[in-house]
Amino acid sequence: MVSSDALAASLADMARKAGRVLAGYHPLRPQPVIKADQSPVTEADHASEAVILAEAARHFPGLPVISEENVASHAAVGGEAFLLVDPLDGTRAFVAGTADFCVSIAYIQEGVPVAGALHAPLEDETWWGGQTLWKAQGDLAGAQPLARRTSREPGEKPVALASHFHGNAETDEMLARCGAARIIRMSSALKFVKLLTGEADLYPRRSRTMLWDIAGGDAMLRAIGGGLLGDDGQLVVYRRGADGWVAPPFMAYGVLPA
Numbered sequence: 001m002v003s004s005d006a007l008a009a010s011l012a013d014m015a016r017k018a019g020r021v022l023a024g025y026h027p028l029r030p031q032p033v034i035k036a037d038q039s040p041v042t043e044a045d046h047a048s049e050a051v052i053l054a055e056a057a058r059h060f061p062g063l064p065v066i067s068e069e070n071v072a073s074h075a076a077v078g079g080e081a082f083l084l085v086d087p088l089d090g091t092r093a094f095v096a097g098t099a100d101f102c103v104s105i106a107y108i109q110e111g112v113p114v115a116g117a118l119h120a121p122l123e124d125e126t127w128w129g130g131q132t133l134w135k136a137q138g139d140l141a142g143a144q145p146l147a148r149r150t151s152r153e154p155g156e157k158p159v160a161l162a163s164h165f166h167g168n169a170e171t172d173e174m175l176a177r178c179g180a181a182r183i184i185r186m187s188s189a190l191k192f193v194k195l196l197t198g199e200a201d202l203y204p205r206r207s208r209t210m211l212w213d214i215a216g217g218d219a220m221l222r223a224i225g226g227g228l229l230g231d232d233g234q235l236v237v238y239r240r241g242a243d244g245w246v247a248p249p250f251m252a253y254g255v256l257p258a
Contacts, residue, residue, distance in 0.1 A: 003130060003131070004107075004114045004115045004130025004131050005115075005129075005130040005131055005132050006130070007107045007114065007115035007130055008107070008115035008116065008117060008128040008129050008130040008134075008219075009128065009134075009140075010059040010060070011083075011105045011106070011107060011115055011116065011117035011128055011216075012117040012119070012126050012127075012128035012134070012136070012140055013055070013059070013140060014051075014052055014055040014056065014059065014105055014117070015052075015103040015104070015105050015117045015118065015119035015126060015128075016103075016119050016124075016126050016140060017051050017052075017055055018048040018049075018051040018052050018055075018087055018103045018119070019048075019102075019103050019119040019120070019121035019124070019126075020121070021044070021047050021048050021051050022044055022047075022048050022088060022094070022101070022103065022121040023121040023122060023124075025042075025043070025044035025047065026044075026094065026097075026121065026122065029095065029097060030042040030043045030044050030095075031095075032091065032095050039091070040091045040092060040095060041069060041091060042088075042091060042094070042095065044088055044094065045068075045069050045087055045088040045091060046069055046087075048087035048088050048103060049067055049068075049069045049070065049085070049087035051087075052065075052067065052085055052087055052103075052105065053065060053067070053070070056083055056085075060083065063081060063082060063083060064076060064079060064081075064082040064083070065082065065083045065085060066078065066082055066083065066084050066085065066212065066245070067083075067084075067085035067086075067087060067212065068085065068086050068087065068210065068212050069087060074240075074244060074245060076240065077239060077240040078108065078111065078238060078239035078240050080109070080110060081107070081108065081109050081110075082108050083105060083106065083107060083108070084105070084106045084108050084113075084211060084212045084215040084216075084238060085104070085105050085106075085212055086103070086104040086105075086189070086210075086212040086213055086216075087103060088101060088103065089101060089102050089103070089104045089188045089189045089213055090102060090187040090188025090189070090190070092187060093164070093187040093188060098187075099120065099122040099123065100164075100186055100187040100188050100190060101120075101121070101187065101188050101190075102118050102119055102120050102121070102188050102189055102190050103117075103118065103119040103121070104116075104117075104118050104189045104212065104213065104215070104216035104217065105117050105216055106212075106215030106216045106218070106219045106238070107219070108215065108238045108239075111237040111238050111239050112235075112237075112238070113215045113216070113218050113219035113222065113238055114130060114219065115128070115129070115130040115219055116128065116129060116215060116216035116217065116218065116219025116220045117129075117216055117220075118189055118190065118192065118193065118216050118217060118220070120190060120193075123137075124137065124138050125137055126140060126143075127146075127193060127196065127220060128220070129219065129220040129223035129224070130219075130223060131223055132145055132223065133145065133146040133196060133220055133223050133224055134146065146196065146197070146224075152201060156181075157179055157180060157181035158178060158179070158180050158181065158200075158201035158202050159180060159181055159182055159183075159184065159194075159199065159200040159201050159202075160175055160178050160180035160182075160183045160184070160200065160201065160202045160203065160204070161183070161184050161185075161186065161191045161194055161195070161200045161202065161203040161252075162175060162183050162184070162185050162186075162203075162204075163185065163186070163187065163191075163205070163207070164185050164186060164187045168206055168207045170206035170207075170249075171204055171205065171206040171207055174204035174206060174251070175204060178202055178204065180202070184199070184200055189213060189214065189216060189217045191203055191217070191252075192214075192216075192217025192218075192220065192221060192252065193217075195217075195221060195226060195252060195253070195254035196217075196220055196221065196224065196226075196254065198254060200254065201253070201254050201255070202251060202252065202253060202254075203251070203252035204250075204251050204252075205247075205249060205250055205251075205252070206249045208246060209246075209247045210245050210246060210247055211236075211238050211245045211246070211247045212245065213247065214228060214236070214247055214250075214252075215238055217252075218236060218252070221252065221253070221254065222235075224254075224255075225255050225256060226252070226253045226254045226255055226256055227252070227253060227256055228250040228251070228252045228253075229250060229251050229253065229256070230248045230249065230250050231248065231249055231250075236248060236250055
């Protein structure tokens with residue numbers, strides 16, 4: 001059986017190749033089209049997805065791929081194993097010309113994200129993990145492992161994350177209850193990197209998001225003792241539900257509470 005670290009390395013390779021395509025599109029500022037769910041999509045999203053689908057067929061022949069822009073794939077319920085892909089997470093930031101966007105890919109096994117990868121195209125930074133967490137600047141061959149982060153000292157106030165574009169009153173209420181020392185506002189799944197590195201501790205999310213937005217980051221958090229807890233106190237499960245691939249409200253932790 002292939003190890004989760006080997007799976008993650010393949011995902012990282014796929015994510016970086018797709019990210020090179022996005023980096024090429026970025027200065028062109030392609031115009032977005034608004035989809036039925038009111039989210040934007042550009043030709044860059046589709047070009048990135050095409051690379052990922054081609055690479056998935058090479059790395060994981062026959063494995064189902066559920067991807068944001070491949071609407072036909074959304075009818076799948078999520079079987080024993082599949083890839084969950086967001087080819088351009090943070091399209092609003094991409095269209096605005098900022099660097100706050102990424103490629104997110106996760107390998108899901110029986111509803112669990114066992115391996116994940118994120119790639120930030122403009123910085124050419126890649127993070128991936130299964131059991132071990134890795135980071136590379138540029139060529140993946142130069143990757144270095146990241147140590148498991150530690151909890152803050154008792155009584156030390158946490159640092160929280162929030163979305164630039166998708167806040168709501170419920171999320172603001174959760175942020176207030178956290179008693180955070182400060183709040184970092186970002187777009188895209190790159191927020192999860194702040195949890196991985198210890199720059200932030202919590203990420204509450206009550207507004208709508210999709211499972212492909214969070215799976216890659218969640219997989220890496222689980223590799224270092226973190227994860228996403230739903231309102232039931234259980235780790236988020238990755239499969240199609242009554243609302244399709246909509247994610248439940250969650251609290252993401254760099255280190256899960258004891």
